[in-house]
Amino acid sequence: MTTLQTTTSAPAGRIENPSLWSRLKFNRNFMAFWFMLPAGAFLILFLAYPLGLGVWMSFTDERIGRAGMFVGLENYEWLWDDAIFWLSVFNTILYTVVASTIKFAIGLYLALLLNRNMPFKALIRSIVLIPFIVPTVLSAIAFWWIYDSQFSIISWSLTKLGLISHNIDFLGDPNWARASVIFANIWRGVPFVAITLLAGLQTVSPSLYEAATLDGATNWQRFRYITYPLLTPIIAVVMTFSVLFTFTDFQLIWALTRGGPVNATHLMATLSYQRGILSGRLGEGAAISTAMIPFLVAAIGISWFGMQRRKWQQGSSND
Amino acid sequence: MNSFTPDRRSLLKAGGGLLAVAATMSAEELLGYARAWAQASPWKPEAGAKVNLLRWKRFVESEDVAFMKIVDAFQKATGVTITVSNESYDDIQPKASVAAQTGQGLDMVWGLYSLPFLFPNKCTDMSDVADYLGKKGGGWSKTGEAYGKLNGKWIGVPVAATGALVNYRIGAMEKAGHKEFPKDLAGFADLVKGMNKNGTPAGMALGHASGDANGWLHWALWAHGGNLIDANNKVVINSPETAKALEYVKGLYDNFIPGTASWNDSSNNKAFLAGQLHLTVNGISIYVAAKKDNPQIAQDMNHAHLPLGLDGKARELNLGFPILVFNFTKFPQACKAFTAFMMDPEQLNPWVEAAQGYLSPFLVGFTKNPIWTADPKNTPFRDVGETSLTPAGLGQMSENAAAAIADFVVVDMFANYCTGREDVKTAMASAERSAKRIFR
Numbered sequence: 226m227t228t229l230q231t232t233t234s235a236p237a238g239r240i241e242n243p244s245l246w247s248r249l250k251f252n253r254n255f256m257a258f259w260f261m262l263p264a265g266a267f268l269i270l271f272l273a274y275p276l277g278l279g280v281w282m283s284f285t286d287e288r289i290g291r292a293g294m295f296v297g298l299e300n301y302e303w304l305w306d307d308a309i310f311w312l313s314v315f316n317t318i319l320y321t322v323v324a325s326t327i328k329f330a331i332g333l334y335l336a337l338l339l340n341r342n343m344p345f346k347a348l349i350r351s352i353v354l355i356p357f358i359v360p361t362v363l364s365a366i367a368f369w370w371i372y373d374s375q376f377s378i379i380s381w382s383l384t385k386l387g388l389i390s391h392n393i394d395f396l397g398d399p400n401w402a403r404a405s406v407i408f409a410n411i412w413r414g415v416p417f418v419a420i421t422l423l424a425g426l427q428t429v430s431p432s433l434y435e436a437a438t439l440d441g442a443t444n445w446q447r448f449r450y451i452t453y454p455l456l457t458p459i460i461a462v463v464m465t466f467s468v469l470f471t472f473t474d475f476q477l478i479w480a481l482t483r484g485g486p487v488n489a490t491h492l493m494a495t496l497s498y499q500r501g502i503l504s505g506r507l508g509e510g511a512a513i514s515t516a517m518i519p520f521l522v523a524a525i526g527i528s529w530f531g532m533q534r535r536k537w538q539q540g541s542s543n544d
Numbered sequence: 545m546n547s548f549t550p551d552r553r554s555l556l557k558a559g560g561g562l563l564a565v566a567a568t569m570s571a572e573e574l575l576g577y578a579r580a581w582a583q584a585s586p587w588k589p590e591a592g593a594k595v596n597l598l599r600w601k602r603f604v605e606s607e608d609v610a611f612m613k614i615v616d617a618f619q620k621a622t623g624v625t626i627t628v629s630n631e632s633y634d635d636i637q638p639k640a641s642v643a644a645q646t647g648q649g650l651d652m653v654w655g656l657y658s659l660p661f662l663f664p665n666k667c668t669d670m671s672d673v674a675d676y677l678g679k680k681g682g683g684w685s686k687t688g689e690a691y692g693k694l695n696g697k698w699i700g701v702p703v704a705a706t707g708a709l710v711n712y713r714i715g716a717m718e719k720a721g722h723k724e725f726p727k728d729l730a731g732f733a734d735l736v737k738g739m740n741k742n743g744t745p746a747g748m749a750l751g752h753a754s755g756d757a758n759g760w761l762h763w764a765l766w767a768h769g770g771n772l773i774d775a776n777n778k779v780v781i782n783s784p785e786t787a788k789a790l791e792y793v794k795g796l797y798d799n800f801i802p803g804t805a806s807w808n809d810s811s812n813n814k815a816f817l818a819g820q821l822h823l824t825v826n827g828i829s830i831y832v833a834a835k836k837d838n839p840q841i842a843q844d845m846n847h848a849h850l851p852l853g854l855d856g857k858a859r860e861l862n863l864g865f866p867i868l869v870f871n872f873t874k875f876p877q878a879c880k881a882f883t884a885f886m887m888d889p890e891q892l893n894p895w896v897e898a899a900q901g902y903l904s905p906f907l908v909g910f911t912k913n914p915i916w917t918a919d920p921k922n923t924p925f926r927d928v929g930e931t932s933l934t935p936a937g938l939g940q941m942s943e944n945a946a947a948a949i950a951d952f953v954v955v956d957m958f959a960n961y962c963t964g965r966e967d968v969k970t971a972m973a974s975a976e977r978s979a980k981r982i983f984r
Contacts, residue, residue, distance in 0.1 A: 288943070290644040290663035303981050308974055309956075374803025375815045396806035397751075399965065483634075483752040486805035487959045502638045504947040504982070505662045507645075 280518075282511035289505040300512035309488050310513065313496040317520075319403065320492060321471045324410045328467055329460075331411070332418025337448075339419065340426045350420070357416035365480030368409045372396050372481070396482050399489035406481055406490050410474060417470075418463055425459030426452065465528040472521060493517050574613065577890055578621035585885070586676070589878035593624045597882075598639060599654040600865070601630040603706075603813075603829035603902060610898035614891045615882075624878045633754050633809050637662070637950065643870065651873040652882070656754060658691070658935055658946035660700030660868040667699040668869040668876055673884050674698040680889060682909025685930040690941055691864045691906065700866035701883055704896070704903035706827040707862050707928035708759030710848045713841070716744035716822040725848040729767060732851045733795055739822055740799035746823035747800040747815065749807035750959045755863045756809050757955045758935070760825040760850065762861035765789045765954060766937060767853035772954060772979055773939040779983050781957070782976040787968050790961045797962040805963050817841065825850065827863070828901035828925055847924045849931070862932035865903070904928035944983045953978045 249255045283300055287293025304310045339350055356364065371378055372395035380392035395405045429452060437447050475494040478484065484491035484499065491499075493513055501510015582589075597615075602608035608630075615626050631639055636655045643650040644663040653659065660667045674692060678684045684692070684702075691702040710725070717725065720738030736746045749756040765771070769785035797804070801821055803811075815821035816830050817838055824830075834842035852858050869879040885891060889909065896903050897915045901922040904910075906929040916926035936945035948954075957975035960966040966974065 288663070289641045290666040307977070307981070309978070374806055374811070375801070375818065375820050392802060394803045394806070397803040398805075399963070402806065482806065483808070485751040485959070487956065487963050487965050489965075498638075499951065502641050504951040505641060505943070506947060506982075 279511050280515050282508055283515040285508045287507040287511075289502075289507060293508050296508070300509050301516075303509070304512055304516065309491065310496065310516075312488055313484075313491045313493050313513075314516075316403070316490060317472060317492045317494075317517075320407060320410070320474070320490075321468060321524075324407050324414065324471050325464065325468050327407075327411050328414040328418050328471075329464060331415050332463075333422055335415065335419035336422035336426055337452075339423050350423070353419055354416045356413050357420075361413065361476040362480050364413060365409065365477050368405075368412075368477075369396075369481055372405050397486050399486055402482055402486055402490050406478055409477055409481065410471060413477070414467060414471065418467055421463045422456065422459060425456050429455050461528045465525055468524045468528070469521060472517070472524065574617040574891075575620055578617040578885065581885060581888065581890075582621045582881070585881055586672070587877045587881035587884060589622045589624045589881050590875045591623075593875035593878035595624060595626045595651045595873070595875055595878055595882065596649065597626055597628050597652045597654065598636065598643075598650050599628060599630055600636050600656065601632050603827065604832050604899055607895070607899035607902055610895045611886075614886050614895060617891075618882055618885050622878070622881065624875070624882070626882065637754075640868075647870075647872040650870060651875060652867060652869050652879050654703065654865060654867040657758075657864055657949060658866075658941055660692075660866055661694060661941050661943055661946040662950070664694050664699045664943065666870055666872070668871045668873070668879070670698040670701050670869065670880065670883070673880050674701055676884055677701065677887050677907065680909075681887070681892070681905070681907030683907070685906050685908055687864075687932045687934065688906025688929060690934045690936075691866055694941065700868040701887065702864055702866045702906045703887060704899075704905045705862040705864045705928050705932055706755075706829075706902050707847075707904055707925040707932075708755070708763075708825050708827065708850075708860065709862075709924050709928070710823065710850060711816060711826050711830050711845060712746075712823040712848065713744065713844050714846055715844050716742065719744065725846070727851055729792065729851050729854065733792065736796050736823065737799050744822040745799065745801040746796070747804045747807075747812060747821050748796070748825050749809070749812060750797065750805045750955065750962060751807045751811075752952050752955065753807055753809045753811070756807070756812060756824075756826060757952070758949055759861050759863060761793070761955050761958050762933075762935070762937070763825075763850045763859065764793050764958070766859040766861075766933070767851065768792060769854060771937050771939075772948060772975075773936065773945070773983060775938045777936075777939045777942065777944065777983060779976060779979040781954075781979055782972045786957075786972055786975075790958065790968050790971060793958050794962050805959055828922065831921060832900045832902065846921050849924055858931050859937075860928075860932050861935060862904070862928045864906075864932070864934070901925045947982050948979060951978065951982065953982070 282293065284295055284297060285293030286296045286299070335353065339346070339353065343349070370376065374392060374394055374397055377392060377395060379395075380389070383389045384392070394401060396402045433451050433455075434447055437451055442450070473494050474492060475498065478490055478492055478495050479498070482490045484495045493516065497510045497513035497517075500513060501507050599611075612628070615628060618624065619626055633656060636653065637659060640650065640653040640655055640659060641662065643653070644666040670692070674684070687705075688702045692698045692700050712725065716739055717735060719742050720735055722731070722735050722738070726732045726735055739746050748760045750761075751757060765786065768789035770781070770783055770789045771785075772779065772781050774780045801815065812821060812824040812826055813830050813833070816824055816826070817833060819841065828847065831842060831845060831847070834845065849858060850860055867883055869876060869883070873879055886895075887905075887907070892905060892907075892910065893913055896905060896910055896913050901915060904925050904927075908930070911926050911930075916922050934941045934945070935949040936942065939945060953975055956978070957971050960974065961968060961971040
């Protein structure tokens with residue numbers, strides 16, 4: 226027994242005393258660090274660093290072609306009582322809330338339709354994706370013609386039908402302009418929501434529906450108590466992305482209205498570009514961009530904690 | 545329409561033929577001239593120089609053709625490679641700004657308005673080229689100097705301006721009871737009102753149209769004695785004179801074709817050529833396009849200067865086109881040589897002719913170019929380089945004035961009041977605040 230003990234303790238002692246290096250060599254965390262380093266460096270270099278630089282820039286008076294001096298909160302103080310800035314905040318929130326809600330409603334409806342068995346299923350599904358595939362600027366230019374104050378196809382058709390006597394001022398009247406850009410954004414955004422939700426729908430096991438049908442559940446009940454709860458995690462992800470994309474939209478607005486008429490469609494992103502790049506005040510433009518961060522964090526927070534936490538672990542608390 | 549006799553038509557044709565001859569002549573001789581010029585030029589391009597030049601996308605095709613011919617001759621004569629890229633009006637500035645910020649990508653930019661003033665410390669001192677051209681071209685106009693010089697140093701060379709002048713349909717004007725184009729503010733307002741009543745409306749851009757909206761709205765402000773900044777660059781926009789200008793423009797806007805608040809730089813061209821718009825403020829590009837595709841509109845249209853101000857003085861903001869050389873270019877001599885070559889009278893004259901009135905040089909000598917008198921409808925554009933102010937108005941062109949026009953401070957003020965979003969006092973106060981933010 227004693228000999229046995231000594232023979233076992235001898236190699237154990239050898240393992241306890243190795244150099245730091247050979248201990249590190251077998252440390253899982255140490256290895257994991259090196260495996261993650263490329264990804265981490267990539268994120269820091271291309272995401273965290275520009276973000277940090279943008280935030281820093283917002284505290285300086287940097288202009289194009291000229292390094293800035295630290296000015297503290299001066300840029301934010303000017304923004305605080307800047308009517309155009311607050312208008313752009315209002316526009317951004319209105320744009321995001323209205324467009325995202327409608328995109329979700331239409332997207333879900335489309336997903337449910339596409340989930341049924343029908344002829345030419347694959348073809349129809351790919352057609353739905355078209356608005357998403359067309360480059361934004363291209364579709365924006367198409368919409369620009371559709372909304373043109375003189376040559377709009379809509380105004381022209383309605384005039385020919387005798388329904389209106391003069392052209393609708395789609396992009397010249399503030400409320401029409403807001404509705405028009407929101408419509409264009411919805412047109413573009415629906416396929417993303419629809420196709421992603423469709424993917425989620427297809428993971429729902431048909432046996433659940435069979436069981437529910439046997440229990441005499443109605444269509445609505447099957448949607449409410451089977452589809453919806455099982456789809457919630459996907460909805461949370463889709464809506465987070467949808468809200469982020471809409472909130473930071475730039476191309477569509479820039480190609481359609483450039484923020485006009487009278488700034489009625491200026492979003493924070495377009496205003497930031499106008500002040501930062503066009504007027505050359507990088508510091509101020511950066512301040513407007515930085516001001517978007519709290520809104521974005523809040524939007525992510527709502528979908529993450531509000532929707533995901535309750536439903537994600539379906540096993541634990543199913544309400 | 546009846547006023548156009550066959551005589552004038554044949555005169556027009558003759559004028560066109562003359563220009564065509566001038567253009568073809570230069571094609572062969574150009575290279576020989578370019579070689580001789582390069583020998584004598586004070587700027588010797590670096591060996592193997594490659595220059596990236598960004599310019600605004602043409603509105604008049606033949607102008608672009610003539611420009612490329614100059615580029616070609618210069619390349620052959622000097623061995624310099626010049627890569628020309630084109631961008632629309634609105635996209636020039638962001639691209640130039642990015643190049644200025646990152647210090648790469650472009651060597652020269654031919655842009656709009658006050659582009660060099662947005663980043664003056666990134667611009668090569670062009671004083672030697674400007675002096676050389678001034679001597680050759682009959683001297684710089686006052687506006688030309690204001691557009692090019694910052695603190696006594698030329699930071700860019702103002703190549704030419706394009707006039708923001710009134711384009712109107714003769715028939716529609718006569719029908720509204722005006723035999724001649726009105727020269728005063730009241731007459732102009734009356735004309736716009738009368739045209740609207742006849743169903744042949746006028747319209748000028750009130751949207752974020754860098755060229756069109758800025759041009760006529762600055763005129764309206766200045767004509768009533770209003771100014772964004774005074775001679776000492778102090779913000780003075782909130783004034784009774786500005787209020788008068790706002791009321792005046794609102795009176796015009798109420799009689800405009802609907803939709804002008806959403807217009808960009810090409811909207812009025814399209815509407816005018818489609819026969820829906822009968823008066824607007826624009827360069828000569830509508831007329832040039834009409835001559836080609838729409839002769840009956842070309843025949844029935846004419847140009848005029850905007851009416852004089854309340855004090856009887858002419859003040860217009862025409863669209864200047866300065867060319868700049870970045871100071872981080874590896875080939876400053878090549879860039880300077882090209883600028884000097886391009887604006888040498890031997891090149892600039894045929895080029896100005898090919899532009900058919902779209903380019904009005906700031907060099908006084910070029911007012912003698914036959915293009916201005918070959919067709920009397922071109923004549924109003926001749927003096928644009930002399931009558932125009934810079935976007936700074938009374939003040940000095942500066943980084944801040946360049947930022948103010950890029951941020952549409954004046955355009956937004958007028959649009960806010962005209963569309964009923966703000967009353968006179970609020971519109972002026974908002975503009976004042978925006979301007980103070982910039983001129984702080």
